[in-house]
Amino acid sequence: MKLRLIASLLTLAWASASLAAESKEDKMQTDQTQARYTRKSITYLGINVAGGLSVDEEHLKVIEEGYRKQLELPRFDYNAVSLAGVYTIDQFVELLREYVKKVSFDRAAAEAEYEARFKSARVYMKDIERIMNSAYFYTLNVKTFKSGPWVCPENQGKGGALLNLFTFQCVPGTPGVMTELDVSATFYRANLTDPNKPPYELIKDVTWIKTMEFTAIVPPAPPAPGAGQALLEAFQRALAEFNASLPQRQHEASLANTMKCAKNQGEILARELKKVPDFQLLTPVTSALSDGVEFMLGTKEGLALDDTYEVGEFDVAGKKTRIGFVKVRKVNDNTGSGEGTPSYAEKVKENRKFVGGELMAEWPMLKLDFGIAAVFEVVFTDLLARVNDSGDKKMGFYPGAEIWAYKDMANIFKLPEFYLGIDADFLLVASEDQYSVYLIHAMVGAEKKWFANSLMFTAKLRAGISYYAVSYESGDSYEGDAVGFGADLGLSVQYYVNPHFQPFLKVTGRFFTNPLDESLFADRPMEIGVMAALGLNMEI
Amino acid sequence: MKTMSLVALVVCGLWTVGCTTVVVQPQPQGPEVLLPGEFIESVDANTVLVKCSGKGPDQMAAINNARKGCLEWFIVNQLSATQEERQAYQTNQQKLFAQLDRYVNLPPPGASDGKGKGVKSQVRLSDTEIKVDIITDVHKQQLQDDLVAMGIMKSKSDMLEAVGMPTILVQPSKANKGLKARQQMESAVTEYLTMNKWEVKDPQGVADLNKMIGALGEATGAEEDEAAKIAMAVGADVYMVFEALQDKGADGGVAYGAMVKAYETTTSRKLGEKQVIGPARASWKAGEDMKAWADALRDATGQVVPQIMGYWKEDAPKGNRFTVVINNTPKGADIKVSNGLKRACAFVKVTLSTAKTLHLNAQCKGDNMEVAGALDEILGGLGGEYEFGAKSGNLLLVNFK
Numbered sequence: 017m018k019l020r021l022i023a024s025l026l027t028l029a030w031a032s033a034s035l036a037a038e039s040k041e042d043k044m045q046t047d048q049t050q051a052r053y054t055r056k057s058i059t060y061l062g063i064n065v066a067g068g069l070s071v072d073e074e075h076l077k078v079i080e081e082g083y084r085k086q087l088e089l090p091r092f093d094y095n096a097v098s099l100a101g102v103y104t105i106d107q108f109v110e111l112l113r114e115y116v117k118k119v120s121f122d123r124a125a126a127e128a129e130y131e132a133r134f135k136s137a138r139v140y141m142k143d144i145e146r147i148m149n150s151a152y153f154y155t156l157n158v159k160t161f162k163s164g165p166w167v168c169p170e171n172q173g174k175g176g177a178l179l180n181l182f183t184f185q186c187v188p189g190t191p192g193v194m195t196e197l198d199v200s201a202t203f204y205r206a207n208l209t210d211p212n213k214p215p216y217e218l219i220k221d222v223t224w225i226k227t228m229e230f231t232a233i234v235p236p237a238p239p240a241p242g243a244g245q246a247l248l249e250a251f252q253r254a255l256a257e258f259n260a261s262l263p264q265r266q267h268e269a270s271l272a273n274t275m276k277c278a279k280n281q282g283e284i285l286a287r288e289l290k291k292v293p294d295f296q297l298l299t300p301v302t303s304a305l306s307d308g309v310e311f312m313l314g315t316k317e318g319l320a321l322d323d324t325y326e327v328g329e330f331d332v333a334g335k336k337t338r339i340g341f342v343k344v345r346k347v348n349d350n351t352g353s354g355e356g357t358p359s360y361a362e363k364v365k366e367n368r369k370f371v372g373g374e375l376m377a378e379w380p381m382l383k384l385d386f387g388i389a390a391v392f393e394v395v396f397t398d399l400l401a402r403v404n405d406s407g408d409k410k411m412g413f414y415p416g417a418e419i420w421a422y423k424d425m426a427n428i429f430k431l432p433e434f435y436l437g438i439d440a441d442f443l444l445v446a447s448e449d450q451y452s453v454y455l456i457h458a459m460v461g462a463e464k465k466w467f468a469n470s471l472m473f474t475a476k477l478r479a480g481i482s483y484y485a486v487s488y489e490s491g492d493s494y495e496g497d498a499v500g501f502g503a504d505l506g507l508s509v510q511y512y513v514n515p516h517f518q519p520f521l522k523v524t525g526r527f528f529t530n531p532l533d534e535s536l537f538a539d540r541p542m543e544i545g546v547m548a549a550l551g552l553n554m555e556i
Numbered sequence: 557m558k559t560m561s562l563v564a565l566v567v568c569g570l571w572t573v574g575c576t577t578v579v580v581q582p583q584p585q586g587p588e589v590l591l592p593g594e595f596i597e598s599v600d601a602n603t604v605l606v607k608c609s610g611k612g613p614d615q616m617a618a619i620n621n622a623r624k625g626c627l628e629w630f631i632v633n634q635l636s637a638t639q640e641e642r643q644a645y646q647t648n649q650q651k652l653f654a655q656l657d658r659y660v661n662l663p664p665p666g667a668s669d670g671k672g673k674g675v676k677s678q679v680r681l682s683d684t685e686i687k688v689d690i691i692t693d694v695h696k697q698q699l700q701d702d703l704v705a706m707g708i709m710k711s712k713s714d715m716l717e718a719v720g721m722p723t724i725l726v727q728p729s730k731a732n733k734g735l736k737a738r739q740q741m742e743s744a745v746t747e748y749l750t751m752n753k754w755e756v757k758d759p760q761g762v763a764d765l766n767k768m769i770g771a772l773g774e775a776t777g778a779e780e781d782e783a784a785k786i787a788m789a790v791g792a793d794v795y796m797v798f799e800a801l802q803d804k805g806a807d808g809g810v811a812y813g814a815m816v817k818a819y820e821t822t823t824s825r826k827l828g829e830k831q832v833i834g835p836a837r838a839s840w841k842a843g844e845d846m847k848a849w850a851d852a853l854r855d856a857t858g859q860v861v862p863q864i865m866g867y868w869k870e871d872a873p874k875g876n877r878f879t880v881v882i883n884n885t886p887k888g889a890d891i892k893v894s895n896g897l898k899r900a901c902a903f904v905k906v907t908l909s910t911a912k913t914l915h916l917n918a919q920c921k922g923d924n925m926e927v928a929g930a931l932d933e934i935l936g937g938l939g940g941e942y943e944f945g946a947k948s949g950n951l952l953l954v955n956f957k
Contacts, residue, residue, distance in 0.1 A: 043596055043607055044691065044835065047677045116839075123842060300675065304614065330679050332687075337680075371686060372615030373678040 049330040049375060053297045053317065056152050057093040058203075060084065061105055063156040071161050075274055079199060082278020083156055086286045087201055090318030091297065092152075105153060105204070109215035112151075112208045151206035152294070153216065159198045160226050163270040166194030168230070184230035192233045193266050195273030198226035201285055203292065220292045227281040229273035233265050283382065290380035297378035301327065302358055304370040309342055310358040311376055314350040319359055321347060321426040322433060324379040324515045327370060339374065340366040341515060343467070345432050362432075364467045365512050379515050382556050383424035385435060389522070389551020391418045393443055397541035399455070399484075399530055400447060409541070414455065416443035418549055422463055433465035439478055441547075454485040455543075457528070459504075472510040472518060479503040482528045482543065502528025502543065510553060522549040587649045590621065593629030597832075597851070598748070598858025602697040605673065606630060611687050615678065618688040623660040624653055630694045634862050636709060638869070644708040651706070658702070661693040722868050723755045723949060725792035727783040729799035729815075737800075737849065744850050745798055745816070748857045757790040787821040788879055791924075791949030794827060794864055795819055798856070800849045809836035810845055814852035816860045820867075822877040822917050822950050828863025832856040875902055877950055878927055880916040884956040886938045890914050896934035900927060928952055 046052065063080050065071050071079070088094055118126035168186035169176065177188050186192065200223040204216040236254040239247040289295055297317055303310040309327070313319050323344040328336045342361035349356040363370070398412035422437025438460055445453035459480030466473045482500040508522030528543035593608040608629065610622025628649070636642045645652070652659070663674050677689040703709040726745045728738050735741070749756050787795035801813045813833040819826055834852035837844040871877075880897070882889065890909040894916060897904045901920035908915035920927050928947045935942055935954060945953035 043594065044672060045676070046674065049677050049679060050675055119839070300678070301615075329686075332679050332681060334679075371613065373618075373675055373686070373688060 048334070050300045050373070051298045051375060053091070053299060053313070055091065055093060055316075056295065058088075058152045058154060060088075060094065061108075061153050061155045063158065065158045065161075069158060069161055071158055074271065075161070075163070076158075078271055078274045079158060079161075079197065079278050080156060082275050083199055083201065083282040083285070086279065086282025087154070087289060089286060089289070089295075090316065091295070105155075105206075106215050109206045109208065112206070113215070116208050151208055152219070153204045153206060155202050155204075157200045157202060159200060161197055161274075163193065163195040163197075163274060165191065165266060166230065167191045168232075184228070186230050186232055190232045190234060192231050193269040193273060194228065194230045195270055195277055196226055196228050197274060197277035197281065199278070199281060199285075201289070203289075203294075205294070219294055220289075222285050222288045222292070224281055224284045224288065227277040229276045229280075231269040231273055233262070233269060287380045287382055290378055296380075297325075299376050301370060301372050301374045301376055304372040304374075305360075308345065308360055308362040309370060309372075309374075309376070310360055312350045312358055314348050314356060314359050316349070319344060319347045321345065321430070322383060322424050324364075324381055325361060325376040326379050327374045327376055329368075329374045336375075339368040340364075340370065341379070341512070342376065343432075362467060363469060364472075365470050365514075381515060383426075385420070385422040385424070385437065385553055385555050387420060387551055387553040389418045389520075389549040391416045391441055391443070391547050391549040391551075393526070393545055393547040395541075395543055395545030397544070399445055399532075399541060399543055400449075400453065401539035401541055402447075412445065412545070414443040414445050416441055416455075418442075418551065420461075422461070431464075433467075435463040435465070437461060437463070439480075445484075451486050451488045454487075456483045456485065457481070458483070465510075467512070470512050472508075472512055472520075474506075474508045474510065474520075474522075476506040476508070476522075476524075477503070478506070482531070484532055486532075498531055500529040500531035500543070502526065504528075504547070506547075506549075508549075516555055518553040518555070520549075520551060520553055522551070523547070524549065587646045588624065588653070590625040590628050593626050593633075595634070595859060596691055597855045599693065600748075600751070600854075602695065602751070603693050604630070604634075604696050604858065605691060606694050607676070607689065607691045609687060609689050611681065611685055613684055613686070615675070615686065615688060618678075618686050619663065619675065619690060620656070622688055622690045623656055623662070623692065626660045626690075626692060626694055627652060627656065627699070630696070630699070631703065634696075635700060635703065641709050645703075648706060648708055652702075655702075659695050659699045661695075663690045663692040722793035722864065722872070723757050723791065724749055724864075725757045725759065725783070725787040725790055725795040725821075727786060727795060727797050729797050730782075731801075732799050735800075737846070740846070741798065741800055741849060741853060744853050745796065745857050748854055749861070752861065754861075757787075757792040759786050759790050784819065784821060784824055787819075788951040789946065789948065791951060792821055793877070793950060794868075795821055796857070796860065798853060800853060802845075802849075803833075804839065810839040810848055811836040812849040812852040814849065814856040816853070816856040818860050818864050820877065822879045827867045828860040830856045830859040830863075832859070875919045875921045876923060876927075878918045878920060878924065878952055879950060880914075880918060880931065880952045880954070882914040882935075882954045882956065883945075884912055885909075885914045886940050886956060889935075889938055892938060893931070893934050896937075897927075897930065900930040924949055924952065 063076060065076070115126060118129070168180055168184065168188050168190040170188040180186050180188065184194075200221055202221045203219040205219050206216045207213045235258050236251060239251050290297070297313055297319075299311050299313050301309045301311055311325075321344055325342050325344070326338055327340045327342055328338050330336050341364050343364050344359060344361045346360040348359045350358045361376075393412075393414045393416065395412040395414070397409050400412075402410060404410040418439065418441035420437060420439040422435040425434050425436050426432050438458070440459070441457045443455040443457075445455050447453060457480060459478035461476050461478030463474055463476040479502070482502060484498050484500075504524045504526035506522050506524035508520045510518040510520035512518050524547040526543060526545055526547055530540040530542055532540050534540065591609040591611070593606045596605040596607050598604050606626045606629065608622040608626040610618045610620065610625055612618035612621050628645075631645050631652075632642055636645060661673075673691050673693065675688055675690050678686060680686050700709070726742055726749070728735070728742060732738055732741070746756050783795050783797050796816060796818045798817075799815045801815075803811045803813060811833055813831065815831045816829070817826060818828045832852050832855040834848050834855065837848045839845060878901075880893070882893065890906055893914065894904055894906050897916065897918050897920075900922060901918040903917075903919040905917045906914065907917055918927070920930075922930070924947050928944065931952055931954070932944075940956050942954050942956045945955050947953075
């Protein structure tokens with residue numbers, strides 16, 4: 017009886033002590049309102065190829081290299097472990113589990129025994145410790161791979177031709193090599209210590225749509241009919257050389273395409289990876305300044321200029337409210353433990369005044385702008401030199417639409433919010449005569465943005481060509497000069513709804529030459545005017 | 557022209573009155589009301605880690621409010637032992653807050669890897685107010701010295717003059733005696749106490765310890781009988797018993813639960829007790845096991861010490877406590893010794909009286925030699941030959957032949 021009583025008392029004492037311990041552990045922990053990204057170590061476990069798919073070693077190596085370069089973000093430590101041919105994931109995790117168990121009884125013996133066993137997979141004790149402290153693994157899985165000769169399709173109409181031109185930069189009928197690739201990256205977290213749980217759990221299978229790349233391999237063009245014997249012989253020699261080198265060129269093109277596909281899809285997978293809660297960068301605002309915030313992330317986490325962060329705060333019920341967005345302007349070397357200089361981000365939207373301590377969460381983006389706008393151009397002199405009733409030259413008013421795609425180049429030029437890209441606009445120069453004119457501008461441009469709480473001001477300088485597509489009612493096509501040159505400068509004000517949508521109003525001053533055929537259009541006024549645009553800029 | 561001047565004058569007057577609003581800062585009425593703190597752990601003998609909450613319109617204001625809360629909580633709950641000291645603190649509150657940086661660290665920016673010091677939580681309470689929870693260091697020694705210098709608290713030396721500091725003995729529990737790390741554990745506790753300027757008794761230095769313990773018999777009635785007897789033998793006023801229990805999880809983690817109990821030697825009265833479990837550590841890393849028990853033991857000791865101080869400040873002015881053990885007692889000695897000692901001591905109680913043994917507890921203003929003198933006089937009147945087996949700090953052992 018006495019023994020029972022003592023046992024009960026001991027149990028009670030131990031239980032109360034355990035409760036106290038939990039509360040202490042809890043007290044020392046940070047809750048989610050002040051969560052912070054902790055550095056993870058990741059082990060790459062190799063590449064798997066889907067059943068029924070055949071990928072040669074050379075292509076597999078290129079695929080692996082391309083994806084790993086994109087997916088192995090600076091925020092992770094990578095363990096130099098190669099399990100291929102030595103262990104499966106299950107075997108490796110099982111071995112680690114055994115090690116953890118044994119090391120707690122006899123460290124020296126366990127280290128001696130397992131060092132030898134792990135060495136076969138080039139795993140060293142320092143790797144083991146890192147793996148055990150943050151046991152994440154990932155594999156690459158090739159789901160689709162096709163690469164071979166392909167001819168840019170013909171007979172798909174104008175729309176199809178344009179689509180091919182835009183998608184693959186190929187003109188119908190062009191031969192070359194087409195590569196299709198689809199790879200996913202699967203991330204696991206190992207359970208090294210609890211034998212009652214599965215050896216690992218799936219964190220996320222990061223996937224995206226398949227990517228395709230085309231490289232043209234154009235044979236030498238035959239000489240014009242009636243060309244001399246010398247030209248014909250030269251052509252035949254060139255053709256023979258081309259045919260002899262064709263397999264090698266196709267192989268090289270295939271490898272290059274594969275690398276491009278891997279890079280492109282890998283970049284998107286990396287963005288998706290950054291959205292996974294385990295890997296998302298989180299940090300509290302350390303100082304709220306009048307125009308921005310300071311925070312403790314830096315070069316070690318791979319912080320980059322123009323990265324976007326959501327700023328949120330919590331109420332007493334634990335509900336998170338988004339109160340704004342910031343964009344990174346200065347990347348410093350803060351290590352997160354209070355050493356080094358904090359990084360700085362500018363406020364781009366502030367729904368409630370930042371007071372410090374708010375939680376910043378990474379908002380992963382490819383930093384690619386695109387969009388569409390309705391435009392209306394006014395030129396001082398009508399491009400077709402038409403006159404009004406009194407015989408004076410009249411102004412021109414042309415409605416149309418504009419599209420663009422711009423890439424953020426801040427990290428290359430070390431200039432925040434600096435973009436380079438391409439634009440195209442389509443204007444209808446309506447005519448009462450027997451023809452219609454479609455005026456198309458294709459330009460390359462540079463854009464700089466400035467922010468002032470929810471408003472963005474941009475200046476965009478573009479230069480390019482103008483193309484006049486004249487179509488007659490009779491069906492005849494216009495064959496004269498069609499391409500002009502010029503530039504314009506646009507100033508816009510945008511409203512920052514969120515990182516993805518910004519409606520805007522833009523005014524552009526424009527100067528382009530008029531390339532219309534002198535024989536048809538006696539007077540060819542320059543395209544000098546102003547274009548107003550109302551549209552939506554989207555960023556992904 | 558006159559009208560224009562008049563209008564200008566009126567406009568100027570209105571402008572001046574309208575635009576020079578004088579903002580009067582409300583003066584705090586009495587001491588600031590702050591949120592309570594929580595003890596986290598003793599970092600070392602001079603520093604403790606405390607968790608506190610604070611409110612304010614922005615993070616910095618809320619953090620400073622929390623730091624004030626840490627300071628107040630520590631003074632009121634850990635340092636001041638009497639109501640007078642607490643009142644003196646309230647009077648000097650603003651003076652102390654003006655030197656906040658001397659006593660309470662600004663928590664490191666961010667959450668510091670999730671554990672330990674930093675801003676642990678921040679929530680919005682209303683449009684104009686946020687609340688933060690912080691864990692930060694309080695510089696205990698610095699604060700204590702300043703409080704003494706400002707006359708808010710009595711210094712240790714003042715107290716020493718007035719009542720004498722208790723001497724302490726540190727012993728492992730029965731369960732921990734066989735532990736490999738027993739010596740290191742004992743050192744961890746002793747180191748904490750000596751750094752806090754406590755006098756720690758070492759039983760190794762006492763000659764004939766076992767003989768003395770044997771002479772004390774089995775009649776102490778203490779929960780930790782052996783430790784109590786050693787404490788009496790070495791003359792410690794208080795003895796502390798520690799126990800560390802290891803808990804190894806299936807996940808390879810190791811945590812220690814540490815229990816520290818403090819008893820008054822003469823009465824075996826429990827003065828304080830604390831159970832703490834340190835955070836789990838990775839058993840696969842060398843040195844982590846040792847850190848786990850050291851952390852838990854230091855914590856528990858740090859929390860028991862103020863309990864001893866509280867008791868000692870209150871009890872010690874009444875006099876020194878003694879245990880009187882008389883072996884082979886002559887007949888009728890219990891009444892005579894008890895009544896005789898009452899003339900020299902404020903409190904005397906017979907705890908055991910058998911045919912051969914007499915145990916008494918006494919609280920007397922004099923030191924051990926003075927009380928031994930008084931006892932000698934009483935025993936001389938009993939007849940029979942006797943000798944003093946011990947006249948240690950709080951034990952008077954007499955053996956009749």
